[in-house]
Structure formats: structure tokens, C-alpha cells
Amino acid sequence: MFGFLRFLVIGLVVLTGLYGLLWIYVRSLTRERLENKWVEEGSIGDRDVYVEEGMRSYEQSFRPKLLLLVYILPLIAFLAIFYVTNFM
Amino acid sequence: MRYVKWTFIALILLFVGGFFHYTLPQHDIVRIVNTYEERQDLSGWTTMFWQAPDNGSTTGDQTRDVQFIQAVRPNGKSIVYRNEDTGWGWPPYFKFDTANLYTEANDAISTKAAPEWVSVTHYGWRSELLSIFPNAMGIKPVEGPEAKIFPWVNIVILVGLALFLVTLYRIFQQFRQRTIDPIVEDVEDVLEAADQKKDSAVDKVKGWFRK
Numbered sequence: 001m002f003g004f005l006r007f008l009v010i011g012l013v014v015l016t017g018l019y020g021l022l023w024i025y026v027r028s029l030t031r032e033r034l035e036n037k038w039v040e041e042g043s044i045g046d047r048d049v050y051v052e053e054g055m056r057s058y059e060q061s062f063r064p065k066l067l068l069l070v071y072i073l074p075l076i077a078f079l080a081i082f083y084v085t086n087f088m
Numbered sequence: 089m090r091y092v093k094w095t096f097i098a099l100i101l102l103f104v105g106g107f108f109h110y111t112l113p114q115h116d117i118v119r120i121v122n123t124y125e126e127r128q129d130l131s132g133w134t135t136m137f138w139q140a141p142d143n144g145s146t147t148g149d150q151t152r153d154v155q156f157i158q159a160v161r162p163n164g165k166s167i168v169y170r171n172e173d174t175g176w177g178w179p180p181y182f183k184f185d186t187a188n189l190y191t192e193a194n195d196a197i198s199t200k201a202a203p204e205w206v207s208v209t210h211y212g213w214r215s216e217l218l219s220i221f222p223n224a225m226g227i228k229p230v231e232g233p234e235a236k237i238f239p240w241v242n243i244v245i246l247v248g249l250a251l252f253l254v255t256l257y258r259i260f261q262q263f264r265q266r267t268i269d270p271i272v273e274d275v276e277d278v279l280e281a282a283d284q285k286k287d288s289a290v291d292k293v294k295g296w297f298r299k
Contacts, residue, residue, distance in 0.1 A: 003176035025259045028266050078182070085225060086185045 011074070019070045026067065030058045111179045112245060113211055114222075115237040117230060118159035118167060119203045120196045128154045137212065137220035139172040155186065157193045157224055159208065162233035169210055169224035179211060181225060192227045205230050207237055 034054035038047050058064065130138055130150040138154070155171040171190055174183040198204035207230045212222035230237075 007176035021259055022255075025262055028262050032262075032266065078180075081180065082182045085181050085183045086188075088226070 015071055015074060019067060022067055022070060023064075026064070027055070027058075031055065108246075110213060111211055112242045113181075113209050113225060113239075115207045115209055115239075116159070116161065116167060117205055117233055117235050117237075118161050118208055119198055119200075119205055120157060120159045120193055120208075120227070122158040122197065123156065123171075123190060123193050124158070125153050125155050128152060134218050134220055137218070138170070139174060139223075140177055155190050156221065157190075157208070162205075167214060168221055169208060170212075170221040171224050174223070181211070183223075183225060189224060189227065193224070196227055196229070203233075205233050205235065207235065 031051060034051045035047065037054075038044075038050045128138070128151070130152075135150060157169040157171055159167050159169065161167060171186050171193070172183075173186045174181045176182065196204060196206050207228045208224050209226040209228070210222040210224045213220060214222055
């Protein structure tokens with residue numbers, strides 16, 4: 001049982017670290033894209049307002065929730081390995 | 089210096105390659121001839137080629153009974169596998185069915201006269217010198233000694249790992265471009281401004297003496 005707890009804790013810590021990294025990364029990419037889009041559209045209005053508005057609509061969209069795949073995919077991989085090793 | 093560098097790189101590559109060769113699953117086409125259980129007194133650095141006590145067949149110290157599976161390859165050479173739970177430990181195979189595998193191995197025993205060929209999935213190395221054995225993971229019957237098993241699992245794992253490393257690199261690039269570079273530029277601007285200030289101050293002083 002101790003082994004299982006250790007596996008669970010290490011897994012959660014590693015995946016949460018990865019989730020945080022990807023969270024920052026995708027936000028940074030979105031911000032960069034919005035900045036470029038603002039220039040493409042002719043630099044109309046205040047740049048910061050445009051970018052913040054775009055970030056808010058990004059936060060409300062489905063895309064940030066895709067980051068939860070960081071937890072879901074390893075879980076699926078674990079279940080698949082567990083099944084193949086022990087029950088196939 | 090160049091030799092030192094390349095030796096270092098070669099050693100790292102050898103270590104990484106060895107790690108994957110040891111850890112990733114492989115398939116052997118063999119004929120199982122016998123199984124046995126033997127007391128093992130594990131000590132020294134080769135202990136790392138066996139499961140940790142809390143994953144193994146017994147708990148406590150490094151003395152325990154370990155199951156083995158003896159097999160013969162199509163070319164007549166022998167190979168012996170150990171049969172140990174990996175449990176929740178490393179490598180992450182989550183093997184808990186050691187007793188079942190032992191039963192399957194015993195069921196698959198065949199003679200030279202009427203051979204029954206099986207594919208043994210395993211990880212690890214056999215070294216006679218170090219007395220280490222690959223850990224058997226699964227047994228599947230195959231048609232004959234020429235059967236080939238395509239390493240799908242290894243390809244998926246290695247491609248996934250490569251994608252992961254590329255993603256990490258891209259994250260670092262983005263971080264450098266968006267966070268570090270602007271800071272460096274700011275610092276450069278400040279230094280430049282200070283430099284100009286100093287220059288103008290020096291000119292001013294020079295100006296005094298020119299008069």
C-alpha cells in the first residue's frame with residue numbers, strides 16, 4: 001500500500017508541475033498570437049486592451065480545459081499498461 | 089579537449105541507450121523447458137537489477153525466494169528469466185501477476201521432440217558474470233520459431249518521449265523569447281543610457297580643460 005501511495009504522490013506532483021508549465025506556455029502563445037493579430041488588423045485601438053480582451057475570451061473558451069489531458073492521458077496509459085500486464 | 093568532449097557525449101549516449109534497452113519491453117521467441125524457485129541472497133550494487141524488497145515476493149531483507157523460467161532459443165542457446173512483481177515501483181510495468189505467469193510458464197513447457205514456441209515479453213538483461221536475469225512480463229504462444237513481433241509499444245513510447253522533449257524545448261524557447269530577452273534588452277538600454285551619461289560627463293570635463 002505504501003508503494004501505491006508513493007506512486008500516486010510522485011505522479012501527482014510531476015503531472016501538476018507539467019500542467020503548470022503547459023498552462024504558462026499556452027497562455028504565452030495565445031498572448032503572442034493576439035499581439036500579432038492586433039498588428040495584422042491595422043493596429044487599431046489600444047493594444048493592451050485588445051490583448052486582455054482576447055485573453056479573457058480564451059479563458060472562457062474550451063481550449064484551456066484541454067490542458068487537463070495532462071492528467072487524463074497518463075491515467076489512460078496507466079490503465080492500459082496495468083490491463084495488458086496483468087490481465088492479457 | 090575535443091576528445092574529452094566526445095568521450096563525454098559518447099558516455100551519455102551509451103548510458104541513455106543502455107537505460108532504454110534495459111527498460112523497454114522486448115520479445116524473445118523461445119521454448120520453455122522448466123521453471124524453478126531459488127533462494128537469492130542479494131548484496132552489492134547488482135541488487136539494483138532485482139526488484140526492491142517491498143515489490144518482491146517477500147518483504148524485509150534482501151534474502152528471498154525468486155521464481156525463474158528456463159527457456160531455449162530456436163538456435164539452441166539457453167536463456168533464463170526471473171519472474172518478479174514490479175508492483176508500483178520502477179520500471180512502470182505494474183506487474184502483479186507473478187504467480188499467474190509462473191502457472192502459464194509451467195503450462196507452456198514443451199520438449200525438444202514436440203516443441204511449443206512462445207513469445208516471452210521481458211525487460212532487462214541476462215548477464216552470467218553479474219548473475220542478473222531479465223524479468224519476464226508475459227507469455228504468448230506463436231506459430232513457430234520464425235515468428236516476428238513488431239515493437240509497436242516501443243515505437244509509441246519513444247515517439248511520445250521525443251514529442252515530450254520537443255515540447256519542453258519549445259516551452260524553453262518561448263520563455264526565453266518572451267521573458268528573458270526583454271529583460272536583457274531593458275538591462276542593455278539602462279547600461280547604454282548610463283554609458284551615454286558618462287560620455288557626456290567626460291566630454292563636459294574635457295570641455296573645461298579645453299578652454
